[in-house]
Amino acid sequence: MDEGRPIFQQIAEQIENDIIAGVLAEDQQIPSTNEFAAFLRINPATAAKGVNLLVDAGILYKKRGIGMFVAPGAKDRLVAERRERFSAQFVTPLLQEAAKLGIAPAEIAAMIRQGGTR
Amino acid sequence: MNPIVEASHLTKRYRTVTAVDDVTFTIDANKVYGLLGRNGAGKTTLMSLLTAQDFASDGEIRVFGQSPVENAKVLQNVSFIRESQRYPEDFKAKHVLKSAPWFFPNWDADFAERLVDEFRLPTNRTIKKLSRGQLSAVGVIVGLASRAPLTFFDEPYLGLDAVARQLFYDRLLADIAEHPRTVILSTHLIDEVSDLLEHVLLIDGGRLIVDSDAESLRGSATTVVGMRSTVDEFVADREILHRDGLGGLASVTVGRLSPEDRAAATAAGLEIAPVSLQDLVVRLTNASSKEFQAS
Numbered sequence: 001m002d003e004g005r006p007i008f009q010q011i012a013e014q015i016e017n018d019i020i021a022g023v024l025a026e027d028q029q030i031p032s033t034n035e036f037a038a039f040l041r042i043n044p045a046t047a048a049k050g051v052n053l054l055v056d057a058g059i060l061y062k063k064r065g066i067g068m069f070v071a072p073g074a075k076d077r078l079v080a081e082r083r084e085r086f087s088a089q090f091v092t093p094l095l096q097e098a099a100k101l102g103i104a105p106a107e108i109a110a111m112i113r114q115g116g117t118r
Numbered sequence: 119m120n121p122i123v124e125a126s127h128l129t130k131r132y133r134t135v136t137a138v139d140d141v142t143f144t145i146d147a148n149k150v151y152g153l154l155g156r157n158g159a160g161k162t163t164l165m166s167l168l169t170a171q172d173f174a175s176d177g178e179i180r181v182f183g184q185s186p187v188e189n190a191k192v193l194q195n196v197s198f199i200r201e202s203q204r205y206p207e208d209f210k211a212k213h214v215l216k217s218a219p220w221f222f223p224n225w226d227a228d229f230a231e232r233l234v235d236e237f238r239l240p241t242n243r244t245i246k247k248l249s250r251g252q253l254s255a256v257g258v259i260v261g262l263a264s265r266a267p268l269t270f271f272d273e274p275y276l277g278l279d280a281v282a283r284q285l286f287y288d289r290l291l292a293d294i295a296e297h298p299r300t301v302i303l304s305t306h307l308i309d310e311v312s313d314l315l316e317h318v319l320l321i322d323g324g325r326l327i328v329d330s331d332a333e334s335l336r337g338s339a340t341t342v343v344g345m346r347s348t349v350d351e352f353v354a355d356r357e358i359l360h361r362d363g364l365g366g367l368a369s370v371t372v373g374r375l376s377p378e379d380r381a382a383a384t385a386a387g388l389e390i391a392p393v394s395l396q397d398l399v400v401r402l403t404n405a406s407s408k409e410f411q412a413s
Contacts, residue, residue, distance in 0.1 A: 005392075006333045007313060034295035041287065042313045043150055044295040046333070096384070 007042055011050025016059065016078050019070055026075065030060065030068045122147045122268060122300060123168060128177035130163050130324075137163040139324035140177070147267070148298040152315040152332070154308060154399050160324040161304045162201070165270045169198040181268065194223055197266035199257040201273040205245045211256050212241040215263075222264035229293070230263035236285055250277030258286050265297050272304045283307070287314060308396035318395070322403045332395070339398050343369045344388035352383055360401045371401055 018024045033051055037044040051068055054060040059074045098108055121144035130138040137160045145151060155161050166172035168179060170186040170193060179186060186192045205214060215234070219225040234241055237255040245253065258274050275283050291314060294301060305311055318335055320328035328335070339359055342349055349368040360371040371393055375383070383390055393401070 006336055008333065034292070037295055038288065038292050040313075041291065043316050044291065045149065045316055046313075093384075100387070 007046050008049035008053060011036060011040070011042070011047055012053045015051070015054055019059070019075050020078050020082070022075070024070050026070050026072050028070050029066070030070065032067055120147065121145055122182055124178075124180040125168065126178045128164070128167060128179060129175050130160075130167060130172065131175040136324050138167065138174075138321075141321070141324070141326045142177075143319060143326060143329050145268075145300060145302070146317075147300055148294075149300055149316045150294065150314055151300070151302045152308070152311060152318045153302050153304040153321070154318060154328075155321040156403050159321045159403075161321060162272055163324075164321065165198060165272055165302070165304065169193070169196050169270060171198065194221065195267045196270070197222060197261055197264040197268070198270045199261040199272060199274055201276060203253075203257055207246075209245050210242055211239055211245060211248070211252075214245070214256055214260065215241065218260055218264060222266055224265035224267075224297075226263050226265060229265075230259055233259040233262060233289065236289075237282055251279060251282065252277075254278045255282065262286075262289055262293055265293070265299065267299045268302075269299060270302045270304070273306065274303075275305070275307060283310065287311065290314070308399055309394060312395040315395075320399060320402060327402060335395060335398065337392065338374050339371055339393040339401070340373075340375045341369055341371045341391045341393055342383055342388050343367065343391065344386070348386050348388060352386060352388060360404070371397075 015024070015030060024030055030051070031039070033047040034044055036042075036047040036051070040047070051060065055062060055068065059071055059078065060068045061071050062068055094108065095105070098105070123145035125144070126142045128138055128141045129136065139160075141164065153161050153164070163172065167174050168181060168186065170188065173187065181192050182195060184192050186196070211234075215227075215230050218230070219227065233239075237252075237259065239252055239255045239259065240248070245256065248256070254274060254276050255278065258271075258278075261269055261271055261274065275286065278286065287310070290301065303311060303315070312332070315332045317331050318328055319326060330338075341360075342352060344352075344367070346363065346366050346368040349370055353370045353372050356372040358370055358372055362369040375390070380390055
């Protein structure tokens with residue numbers, strides 16, 4: 001677990017990652033909060049808070065007495081959200097670091113075309 | 119949520135020291151609390167007061183809504199695992215496990231037996247002859263299997279190896295998930311338990327200096343590292359918890375930073391590092407002792 005951020009947020013992100021990667025398919029049941037807690041060695045209440053974050057966002061839905069399931073369309077929605085954040089999250093810091101080192105945007109573009117290797 | 123413990127202006131004075139000094143807090147049902155603080159901060163005294171093994175000089179305690187003193191109805195729902203529990207001479211671990219159900223109505227003998235296997239506890243040896251780690255295992259097993267609605271563990275890990283400590287944390291988590299209850303864990307191994315805790319009580323010099331849920335403590339402090347002049351400029355009007363330096367570099371721990379603060383720090387070329395609960399406790403307890411000396 002990353003120290004600086006609330007654990008429940010990190011749980012939610014891990015579940016999101018699994019949905020985006022296809023590890024958790026739509027309408028598939030996700031592990032119970034107690035299973036998450038035991039696996040990640042965190043407090044069950046914290047795990048539940050992370051899962052509920054995704055229920056509130058409509059990414060997961062609850063079947064009473066059975067458990068939590070991935071909502072239909074969840075993957076597309078998450079991918080769309082992540083795409084929106086992509087620039088701010090990855091491109092801006094890239095450009096900041098490049099500016100610090102005096103790397104011109106054209107050089108960055110060339111690096112990207114080469115797939116990151118030099 | 120209804121608090122199951124209410125302490126108000128709780129104070130315990132010994133002849134020359136005030137071990138617990140005007141402490142007020144509540145404890146909610148079914149949460150895991152960390153009771154943190156340095157040696158001699160008053161953790162054990164505080165737990166002894168809450169479990170009526172010691173008497174307060176001042177203030178009031180309510181446990182399950184009643185005074186715990188000489189109150190069997192309250193105390194049968196409380197399990198206090200002391201760091202140095204005394205047992206009757208010639209007692210063996212099997213005697214402890216056999217007598218436990220007399221004190222704890224929720225005692226689960228099967229669970230206790232499984233734990234004995236997992237901790238590899240020799241039940242047929244007199245307790246005097248157990249190693250420090252095995253002695254701690256007896257406490258851990260009693261604390262878990264008693265399933266008391268209010269369970270205190272006072273540094274339960276002394277002498278336990280890393281495998282046994284992890285086993286303790288894993289069994290504790292699994293069992294409270296199935297049988298929710300309140301657990302108060304007093305520990306110095308903060309890094310090991312920080313992800314288990316929901317709420318943190320930090321005491322120092324008998325005073326309660328932090329009473330906060332664990333999630334809001336995470337990220338409540340940040341270390342900013344960079345060139346001294348840049349760091350100094352950035353932290354100028356912030357409360358400084360800790361300062362370190364090496365040559366022209368400075369590393370300063372300050373309170374919570376907003377996303378804008380973070381962006382500004384990064385733009386100024388400063389590195390931002392999170393502060394773990396353990397570091398935060400170290401810094402807070404150092405700071406307050408300095409203030410104490412200054413006053």
